[in-house]
Amino acid sequence: MKQYLMPLLLSVFISTQAMAEENPTKVQLGKSTITGSALESDVTLIPSNLSIVDSDHITKVSNFRTTDIVKKLSGVRVERDMSFNPRPKIRIRGVNYGTLLMLDNVILTDLEGENRIFNSLALYDIERVEVARGAYSSLYGTGAIGGVINFITSMPDKFQTQAFVGYGNELVKDTADKNVLRFYGNIGDVLMDNKLRVKLSIGYTGTQGYSNFPTILPKSASTSLNNLSGSFKDKAGNTIIGTGGDRSFQTYDIALKTSYELGANDEIFGSLRFSSYSYDFGNFVSYLKDQQGNSTHLVDGKDYFVGSGYGGMGRYSHLIGNLGYLHSFESSTLKVSLSSVNLFSIWQDALQGTGDRSGGAGWTQDTDSSSNYLDVIYQDEHSENHKLSLGTQFRYYQFVQDMRNITNWRVNSTRTNTYRKLSAEAFVSSLYANVDSLWLDSENFGKFSSSVGLRFDHWMNFNGNFFDGNRPQDNRSNLTNTISVLSPKLALNYLPLDSQSQTLKLSASIGSGFRVATLRDMYRYSTSSIWLINQNLKHERALNFELGTEYKNEYFSHSLYYYQIEMFDMIYRAGSGKENDQFQNINAGRGRINGIEYAFTLPLFGELSLEGNYTLTNAVILNNPTRPKSVGNQLAETPKHMTNLFLNYFPKFGFYASLWAHYIPAFFNSDLNNKPLSNTFANYETQFTLNTKLGYAMHSGFDFSVQFSNITNNRYYDYYRVGGASFYAQIGYKY
Numbered sequence: 232m233k234q235y236l237m238p239l240l241l242s243v244f245i246s247t248q249a250m251a252e253e254n255p256t257k258v259q260l261g262k263s264t265i266t267g268s269a270l271e272s273d274v275t276l277i278p279s280n281l282s283i284v285d286s287d288h289i290t291k292v293s294n295f296r297t298t299d300i301v302k303k304l305s306g307v308r309v310e311r312d313m314s315f316n317p318r319p320k321i322r323i324r325g326v327n328y329g330t331l332l333m334l335d336n337v338i339l340t341d342l343e344g345e346n347r348i349f350n351s352l353a354l355y356d357i358e359r360v361e362v363a364r365g366a367y368s369s370l371y372g373t374g375a376i377g378g379v380i381n382f383i384t385s386m387p388d389k390f391q392t393q394a395f396v397g398y399g400n401e402l403v404k405d406t407a408d409k410n411v412l413r414f415y416g417n418i419g420d421v422l423m424d425n426k427l428r429v430k431l432s433i434g435y436t437g438t439q440g441y442s443n444f445p446t447i448l449p450k451s452a453s454t455s456l457n458n459l460s461g462s463f464k465d466k467a468g469n470t471i472i473g474t475g476g477d478r479s480f481q482t483y484d485i486a487l488k489t490s491y492e493l494g495a496n497d498e499i500f501g502s503l504r505f506s507s508y509s510y511d512f513g514n515f516v517s518y519l520k521d522q523q524g525n526s527t528h529l530v531d532g533k534d535y536f537v538g539s540g541y542g543g544m545g546r547y548s549h550l551i552g553n554l555g556y557l558h559s560f561e562s563s564t565l566k567v568s569l570s571s572v573n574l575f576s577i578w579q580d581a582l583q584g585t586g587d588r589s590g591g592a593g594w595t596q597d598t599d600s601s602s603n604y605l606d607v608i609y610q611d612e613h614s615e616n617h618k619l620s621l622g623t624q625f626r627y628y629q630f631v632q633d634m635r636n637i638t639n640w641r642v643n644s645t646r647t648n649t650y651r652k653l654s655a656e657a658f659v660s661s662l663y664a665n666v667d668s669l670w671l672d673s674e675n676f677g678k679f680s681s682s683v684g685l686r687f688d689h690w691m692n693f694n695g696n697f698f699d700g701n702r703p704q705d706n707r708s709n710l711t712n713t714i715s716v717l718s719p720k721l722a723l724n725y726l727p728l729d730s731q732s733q734t735l736k737l738s739a740s741i742g743s744g745f746r747v748a749t750l751r752d753m754y755r756y757s758t759s760s761i762w763l764i765n766q767n768l769k770h771e772r773a774l775n776f777e778l779g780t781e782y783k784n785e786y787f788s789h790s791l792y793y794y795q796i797e798m799f800d801m802i803y804r805a806g807s808g809k810e811n812d813q814f815q816n817i818n819a820g821r822g823r824i825n826g827i828e829y830a831f832t833l834p835l836f837g838e839l840s841l842e843g844n845y846t847l848t849n850a851v852i853l854n855n856p857t858r859p860k861s862v863g864n865q866l867a868e869t870p871k872h873m874t875n876l877f878l879n880y881f882p883k884f885g886f887y888a889s890l891w892a893h894y895i896p897a898f899f900n901s902d903l904n905n906k907p908l909s910n911t912f913a914n915y916e917t918q919f920t921l922n923t924k925l926g927y928a929m930h931s932g933f934d935f936s937v938q939f940s941n942i943t944n945n946r947y948y949d950y951y952r953v954g955g956a957s958f959y960a961q962i963g964y965k966y
Contacts, residue, residue, distance in 0.1 A: 593640025
């Protein structure tokens with residue numbers, strides 16, 4: 232029985248040697264479907280540049296975190312990509328908060344544009360990843376301007392069990408995660424005359440971490456007054472007195488997934504997942520020495536190694552549930568699905584200059600959110616050449632962020648009064664329709680198809696409240712607004728060549744997207760940098776264009792796509808976080824993001840192949856009355872060039888290997904495009920890593936592997952400092 236998901240991808244690429252990037256070697260033209268693709272479709276109806284990452288590229292390429300899987304794809308960037316970032320932000324085509332992230336077709340990205348789960352998901356629970364670039368607001372509504380990523384977990388078709396256990400460590404002292412321990416196991420079966428399928432999986436990762444940011448002495452303190460030596464100034468003029476400590480962490484991921492066939496035409500399915508990430512900072516290294524040459528971490532008797540807002544201790548826990556029903560008519564399908572994604576998170580840190588690493592006064596930021604969906608999808612295939620998809624979605628959302636004082640920042644129970652609080656609710660009702668049509672199917676003239684989609688969203692944001700005890704003039708209560716948005720999309724696809732020896736595809740699409748300005752956008756706050764509120768933010772709109780071509784023959788395959796996104800009232804982070812240039816989310820009058828995505832595969836001999844991709848992203852501010860000095864500049868935190876190159880050897884059994892090079896030149900951390908500073912925290916230096924994985928897969932089901940990350944120990948800053956050279960060895964078994 233197929234897995235049935237919401238309409239993430241209308242169709243997808245497949246091949247017997249599927250690669251980890253969009254390219255024609257993945258295409259098997261003609262009537263083909265992918266298990267897990269929501270609504271079956273002829274692959275000629277593909278509406279945009281799509282990628283599938285298969286199980287080989289998840290298990291045999293150097294991957295350590297779930298986000299590593301998509302980092303390798305053209306057009307996709309994982310922002311602030313250090314170690315296990317508990318709040319990974321993934322951008323497609325440079326669009327800020329423009330990527331919709333899903334797990335088994337359940338939307339994980341909340342209405343605030345946040346997701347805090349991906350790096351705590353068990354890597355080997357992911358069987359496949361589907362990436363659709365371009366505007367998908369016509370199917371999903373807000374946040375799907377740049378694209379959609381769906382992480383898909385496996386389901387058994389017979390009895391199966393699988394287990395992995397591994398250990399890793401740094402290769403150069405104090406540069407990478409120390410003493411990494413990992414375990415993953417699952418067991419699944421098909422029972423009750425093949426009607427019931429069930430799988431239970433458990434994953435764990437733990438490490439003593441490494442230091443990814445420095446300790447910066449506040450400007451109000453001075454080492455010279457205390458006759459301390461050993462500190463230095465970085466290129467931004469900050470006084471560095473030591474490291475910010477090693478981030479030790481543990482992740483747990485437990486999931487139960489099941490489906491049951493009620494009859495020949497009916498199925499119920501469900502899943503339940505609990506995932507948690509907890510961390511703490513320790514092992515601080517001080518550069519300071521007193522007059523006698525003794526090491527010290529105190530400046531004027533105060534411990535500034537804690538309380539920066541970048542460290543502390545915290546926990547992010549998710550509870551995700553999904554329950555659905557599927558009925559298949561003779562030529563149509565009805566699916567009803569109820570999903571709930573819940574976040575429970577706490578974070579606490581010292582009050583800098585008052586608390587110390589052992590305890591004392593501090594502050595907390597606790598964030599809870601709940602996203603709840605009811606989806607009804609109907610697909611009609613009475614016509615051989617036309618398919619109609621109709622859907623409706625109802626979404627209820629709650630968000631609360633509570634900042635409190637705490638008498639002992641190391642003890643949860645010592646929380647006291649709230650000094651800042653942000654809360655909001657929203658209800659969204661949506662209708663959408665999509666028609667896929669095959670207009671031409673000729674041996675002489677090829678295939679021509681179209682895909683037309685339209686979605687209507689009606690938003691009701693209500694009960695929004697903002698309280699700041701330190702700035703009562705900013706307080707707001709009962710914030711309410713309504714927004715109605717219409718999102719159309721049109722895609723055209725033509726295959727003039729379609730044979731066993733070669734295929735050629737030409738495609739074009741145009742679509743609109745949008746993202747609603749949230750309370751977090753308006754009332755953003757951070758103790759680690761200076762932010763101004765902006766309660767007048769408007770929702771941003773986008774018009775997406777895409778032109779592409781894909782070609783494949785026996786000896787070579789490639790894909791080339793040009794994209795252009797016209798942004799209106801674009802929301803972006805202005806400023807540099809300094810006292811004279813404070814951060815603030817603003818609407819730029821106009822912005823434009825355009826570029827190309829190119830990928831290729833070159834079979835060399837046997838199972839050996841060379842693969843690569845390149846992305847050009849011109850993200851320019853065209854008009855910005857609020858901040859005219861930014862006009863003509865590249866958007867902050869958006870690299871102009873990204874490149875990946877792979878050499879892969881993937882036989883089914885025996886020795887396998889992969890070599891992966893990743894390169895991004897330096898880019899800006901401010902909309903004023905100030906020159907990036909090297910070896911300086913919060914900057915974006917030139918990024919280069921070389922990674923490899925070697926393994927041996929046995930016929931008996933055992934798999935032995937070792938991977939080496941950042942072989943050259945290149946310690947650049949991607950805002951945070953990335954991990955250096957490390958290894959990870961693993962043994963696995965699958966039955």
